[in-house]
Amino acid sequence: MTTTKRRFGHFGGQFVPETLMTPLQELEDAYEEAKNDPEFQQELAYYLKQYVGRETPLYFAERLTKKMGGAKIYLKREDLNHTGAHKINNAIGQALLAKRMGKKKIVAETGAGQHGVATATACALLDMECIVYMGAEDVRRQQLNVFRMELLGTKVIAVEKGSATLKDAVNEALRHWVTHIEDTHYILGSALGPHPFPTIVRDFQRIIGDETRLQIVEQENRLPDAVIACIGGGSNAIGMFYPFIEDADVALYGIEAAGAGVDTNAHAAAIHVGKTGVLHGAFMYLLQDENGFIQEAHSISAGLDYPGVGPEHCHLHESGRAKYPSVTDEQALQGVKLLCETEGILPALESAHAIYYAAEFAKARPADEIIVVCLSGRGDKDVHTLIEKLGGGGQ
Amino acid sequence: MNLQLIIEETLTKGDKAFVPYIMAGDGGLETIKPTILKLQQLGVSAIEVGIPFTDPVADGPTIEKAGQRALSHGVTLKGILQELTSFADEIAVPLVAMTYLNPILAYGIEAFARNAYAAGIRGLIVPDMPLEESSILHPALKAQGIALVQLVSLTSPPERVKKLAAASEGFIYAITVNGTTGVRAEFAENLPAHFSELKRHSNVPVLAGFGISTPGQVKELSTFADGVIVGSQIVAALEKQDWATIESLVHAAKKVPIL
Numbered sequence: 001m002t003t004t005k006r007r008f009g010h011f012g013g014q015f016v017p018e019t020l021m022t023p024l025q026e027l028e029d030a031y032e033e034a035k036n037d038p039e040f041q042q043e044l045a046y047y048l049k050q051y052v053g054r055e056t057p058l059y060f061a062e063r064l065t066k067k068m069g070g071a072k073i074y075l076k077r078e079d080l081n082h083t084g085a086h087k088i089n090n091a092i093g094q095a096l097l098a099k100r101m102g103k104k105k106i107v108a109e110t111g112a113g114q115h116g117v118a119t120a121t122a123c124a125l126l127d128m129e130c131i132v133y134m135g136a137e138d139v140r141r142q143q144l145n146v147f148r149m150e151l152l153g154t155k156v157i158a159v160e161k162g163s164a165t166l167k168d169a170v171n172e173a174l175r176h177w178v179t180h181i182e183d184t185h186y187i188l189g190s191a192l193g194p195h196p197f198p199t200i201v202r203d204f205q206r207i208i209g210d211e212t213r214l215q216i217v218e219q220e221n222r223l224p225d226a227v228i229a230c231i232g233g234g235s236n237a238i239g240m241f242y243p244f245i246e247d248a249d250v251a252l253y254g255i256e257a258a259g260a261g262v263d264t265n266a267h268a269a270a271i272h273v274g275k276t277g278v279l280h281g282a283f284m285y286l287l288q289d290e291n292g293f294i295q296e297a298h299s300i301s302a303g304l305d306y307p308g309v310g311p312e313h314c315h316l317h318e319s320g321r322a323k324y325p326s327v328t329d330e331q332a333l334q335g336v337k338l339l340c341e342t343e344g345i346l347p348a349l350e351s352a353h354a355i356y357y358a359a360e361f362a363k364a365r366p367a368d369e370i371i372v373v374c375l376s377g378r379g380d381k382d383v384h385t386l387i388e389k390l391g392g393g394g395q
Numbered sequence: 396m397n398l399q400l401i402i403e404e405t406l407t408k409g410d411k412a413f414v415p416y417i418m419a420g421d422g423g424l425e426t427i428k429p430t431i432l433k434l435q436q437l438g439v440s441a442i443e444v445g446i447p448f449t450d451p452v453a454d455g456p457t458i459e460k461a462g463q464r465a466l467s468h469g470v471t472l473k474g475i476l477q478e479l480t481s482f483a484d485e486i487a488v489p490l491v492a493m494t495y496l497n498p499i500l501a502y503g504i505e506a507f508a509r510n511a512y513a514a515g516i517r518g519l520i521v522p523d524m525p526l527e528e529s530s531i532l533h534p535a536l537k538a539q540g541i542a543l544v545q546l547v548s549l550t551s552p553p554e555r556v557k558k559l560a561a562a563s564e565g566f567i568y569a570i571t572v573n574g575t576t577g578v579r580a581e582f583a584e585n586l587p588a589h590f591s592e593l594k595r596h597s598n599v600p601v602l603a604g605f606g607i608s609t610p611g612q613v614k615e616l617s618t619f620a621d622g623v624i625v626g627s628q629i630v631a632a633l634e635k636q637d638w639a640t641i642e643s644l645v646h647a648a649k650k651v652p653i654l
Contacts, residue, residue: 013528014525014528015524015528016525017452017523017525017546018547018548018559019570021551022550022555023550161459171450171451174452175452178452178453179573182573275501277500277501278500278523279497280450280452286497288497290501291472291498292472292498292500293448293449293471293497293498294497
């Protein structure tokens, strides 16, 4: 396969219908222009500071560290952003970009609903019309977020097709975009899809890693030994990793969702188990059968329930720069309890995968090592699932 | 049997090309043979054979549902190629496969090209593989003599239209609407100019597709296109085994006076 600027190694590309090629070119041109325009950057910085509440703290989790008895654990508190997750960084950025391009309508997909809520929020703020496609299964699991989007004036459309989760929501959002190309921008929520989306999303999320780098140097006077983030499509992870890629001494760990276990049929560990292929515009690792049909992913966390993984992560995996271990549903639940009990923080189920891994990792490392975990979102949205799985709540 | 030559033969006779789309295995693999044999008997120029896929983002609801039905029968690219090969000597028109890229990658590119040719496939349309990404398949297809058909959309700017028109093999698949496949009431206003531009830059026939559902539309588009591809309407008619509708559509492409 030929390598072009559209790729990360041989991953990525633009595997889309011809109708999208010109809009993608327009998006790339508009983005390059915006990126180099100080006025756009100032506007984005203004909203991130005054509206989202950045910068987010890099918090030393002292009790968790003590409990694990090993390396120091720091939490990058993306859960403290307005709307409760890192997704708003990208949603605001892309909504401002869409506005600059003269698009008045926004379409988006959502899994856990965090990206949907972030996009609905950005659209309310910037007075844009918004439609969000969401798998019917996820609508059920994430009712709170569905209601929040509706309150924000967004139309939420439940997708009943296929596995009725994130992959099917992306299909429908792409179809909607193809049909409404003239006045609509598609705010893709993860570091996925055709070029230039993986790059745009990464650039809007790299503020996570950029801030972390400054903060850890301020607090510890050095870079961390390891950086850990959960990975579905991979937007919080790539945002956290990207500023550290050239720092060879900083180990990078993206935590995939192992669901019921990577040796079962119910997981979302695309890098661990998948083979390369093409879906949603990109060449990447994919859960697929021998016929090239896409398989359903499974994870307790709706936000990780995707059968592929962003092309830049595929490249980081292949080059060996980052490692991609996995954490099961059960372990993620333990991660939720652990962080609640030691630090008084309820993490999103997605982030709990990273928390669990980081806690176990820290246990095995010496006390003078430093680990940073991206706490990508808060867990209020997951209380229904948690009540179901952990019991309690008067049930 | 060369895809471009067969279509040009139709045009020489004064007819326009008519290419029906079928979803292979809608109703089970065993429906493929009778459907293809009957369509070629009606005088179609070529047959577009859709391969079902789990995530068909370029397809509208009718074809997507047909694909889901085929998948529920366990239909795969491998099964379709085997079935076609089993009666390849009875196939009298060129087949044009339409498949998303991933099933070909999973099948193996070289093996696919070889086995597709043996199955009577002379053209290939990959809706999620634009020209820029086509180098991944093109050498293998070229070696076998399978034409790689390019889709041209209404949103493509003039420079791009030129590039696509020059690169397309067999014929040009000119998309007549923005969006996915499916029935539409109206076409864009600038279609005649769009088509004359395509013809100016191309050595292959220019066929219109997406949104064509009535004999009237076939005639309307045939005034400036070299022929039409009809998908959703054929798929819907085949599901009901409504051959009268199919016949009237095929007939509409015959002997259309050129304006």
